[in-house]
Amino acid sequence: MFSFLHMASFTMKIHCFQRNFSFSSSALVPVQLPSRMETHFWYILPDEVKSATLLNQYLDILSPCEKENVLRMHGDNLKKSALLARALVRTTIARYQINSQVSPTSLKFRKNIYGKPEVDWQNHYDRNPPPLHFNISHTSSLIACGVTLDSPIGIDVEEKQRTTKNNILSFARRYFSPHEVESLSVISDPEIQRQEFLKLWTLKEAYVKALGRGFSAAPFKNFTIRFRAATKGHLHLSGNSNSKASEIIVESSDDPKTLTSNWQFALLELTGSHYAAICKEKYDDTVEGKGGVPMKLTVRKTIPFVEDQCISGKDALVLVGGL
Amino acid sequence: MAAVSATSVTFGSSLKLLKSSQITGKASSLKMVTVGWTKSGFPSLRTSRFRVSCSAKPETVQKVCEIVKKQLALPAESELTPESKFAALGADSLDTVEIVMSLEEEFGISVEEESSQNITTVQEAADLIEKLVQKNSEA
Numbered sequence: 264m265f266s267f268l269h270m271a272s273f274t275m276k277i278h279c280f281q282r283n284f285s286f287s288s289s290a291l292v293p294v295q296l297p298s299r300m301e302t303h304f305w306y307i308l309p310d311e312v313k314s315a316t317l318l319n320q321y322l323d324i325l326s327p328c329e330k331e332n333v334l335r336m337h338g339d340n341l342k343k344s345a346l347l348a349r350a351l352v353r354t355t356i357a358r359y360q361i362n363s364q365v366s367p368t369s370l371k372f373r374k375n376i377y378g379k380p381e382v383d384w385q386n387h388y389d390r391n392p393p394p395l396h397f398n399i400s401h402t403s404s405l406i407a408c409g410v411t412l413d414s415p416i417g418i419d420v421e422e423k424q425r426t427t428k429n430n431i432l433s434f435a436r437r438y439f440s441p442h443e444v445e446s447l448s449v450i451s452d453p454e455i456q457r458q459e460f461l462k463l464w465t466l467k468e469a470y471v472k473a474l475g476r477g478f479s480a481a482p483f484k485n486f487t488i489r490f491r492a493a494t495k496g497h498l499h500l501s502g503n504s505n506s507k508a509s510e511i512i513v514e515s516s517d518d519p520k521t522l523t524s525n526w527q528f529a530l531l532e533l534t535g536s537h538y539a540a541i542c543k544e545k546y547d548d549t550v551e552g553k554g555g556v557p558m559k560l561t562v563r564k565t566i567p568f569v570e571d572q573c574i575s576g577k578d579a580l581v582l583v584g585g586l
Numbered sequence: 587m588a589a590v591s592a593t594s595v596t597f598g599s600s601l602k603l604l605k606s607s608q609i610t611g612k613a614s615s616l617k618m619v620t621v622g623w624t625k626s627g628f629p630s631l632r633t634s635r636f637r638v639s640c641s642a643k644p645e646t647v648q649k650v651c652e653i654v655k656k657q658l659a660l661p662a663e664s665e666l667t668p669e670s671k672f673a674a675l676g677a678d679s680l681d682t683v684e685i686v687m688s689l690e691e692e693f694g695i696s697v698e699e700e701s702s703q704n705i706t707t708v709q710e711a712a713d714l715i716e717k718l719v720q721k722n723s724e725a
Contacts, residue, residue: 335671335674336674336676337664337670337674337675337676338676340676341674341675341676401678402678403676419679421680425680427680427684428656428657428684428688429684429687429688433687434684434687437687437690438683438687464680468679468680477703482699484699
């Protein structure tokens with residue numbers, strides 16, 4: 264209660280000529296920064312957001328440029344998705360309460376030289392901005408935002424039921440590495456083949472997005488993602504010890520010297536309906552740099568300003584962990 | 587506590603409109619939001635740049651539109667202009683890559699990875715296709 268008024272008075276001072284306050288909603292619940300080994304994964308289900316008042320509230324926190332982009336989308340469902348995606352990013356980052364001046368509206372964003380979006384802290388910090396990284400992904404039915412500290416992150420979500428217009432093996436031959444094509448072609452059940460294809464796709468997308476250099480700078484054909492049995496360690500999901508003892512690794516096909524062992528992955532199945540892949544740099548706290556701490560993952564479902572829910576167990580099943 | 591802002595009246599009236607039109611629970615009320623915004627002086631969205639497209643043939647553009655509509659499962663009557671951005675039509679990364687692959691098969695061309703990122707609209711796709719088809723015929 265008190266923190267809401269505190270936040271309200273700050274933003275009132277700065278933005279009172281622009282803002283319309285809806286005092287009936289609750290404030291964003293603040294959250295502690297992730298540790299270096301952690302990934303915070305936030306997601307929103309558009310079908311659960313129906314209130315026009317709430318959508319208006321979200322629209323209100325966007326920048327003019329973002330609003331334009333939202334309204335440029337064709338059709339109401341796409342407008343809504345685009346709106347929720349930007350609202351999710353702004354509200355999520357603002358929760359980390361790094362600086363009391365930060366509100367969802369005051370955040371500024373920019374793109375790195377390859378076009379990857381990142382937070383522009385110059386509004387709030389002269390130097391030493393917090394090394395908070397984020398990445399978003401959306402499907403029509405689920406929008407997600409991953410957050411890490413001090414590590415680039417890439418995420419990708421896809422509906423489990425998603426089909427491809429092109430033949431899966433033709434598509435894989437065109438875009439995936441020979442190793443991956445091979446691993447798909449030995450699957451005889453078309454449904455399982457389709458699911459394995461989607462898992463590979465999301466993992467490859469997450470990797471490229473984590474690299475932050477764009478699709479053309481890291482062609483899908485030039486790296487292989489595969490699963491192997493883990494020798495030690497496993498993924499920790501808060502409150503859930505259901506993890507498979509295997510890991511996901513990436514290898515560079517064209518240049519064996521390309522460093523790939525510093526990346527770690529996680530693959531989740533969310534609410535039984537979506538695959539979500541996460542890729543971030545491994546955090547190594549050993550002196551020789553030969554260690555690697557297992558990824559700690561916290562999954563939260565949210566409707567910003569309304570409710571947050573920590574997800575564990577069968578609603579966020581870890582399919583394959585990472586070391 | 588009352589909300590004190592110069593624009594609160596505009597928001598208030600558009601909110602009222604939204605509440606009364608929200609019967610089915612669908613997000614059709616977002617249409618009202620669009621109107622509200624332009625009423626309050628928000629920049630108009632009819633920002634189509636005047637573009638003289640003398641490169642790609644109309645048949646090529648038409649074919650690209652067909653492929654895009656099919657990939658994104660758009661209704662046949664949906665309006666697609668050469669300037670339509672794939673992302674604005676709801677294409678995600680997998681859709682875009684599938685569209686590129688369908689175009690390669692349809693036109694017998696090969697799109698380099700570097701170029702596929704530059705294909706964001708129907709027009710850009712059509713222009714690139716014509717360029718590659720011409721290169722093929724010259725080879």
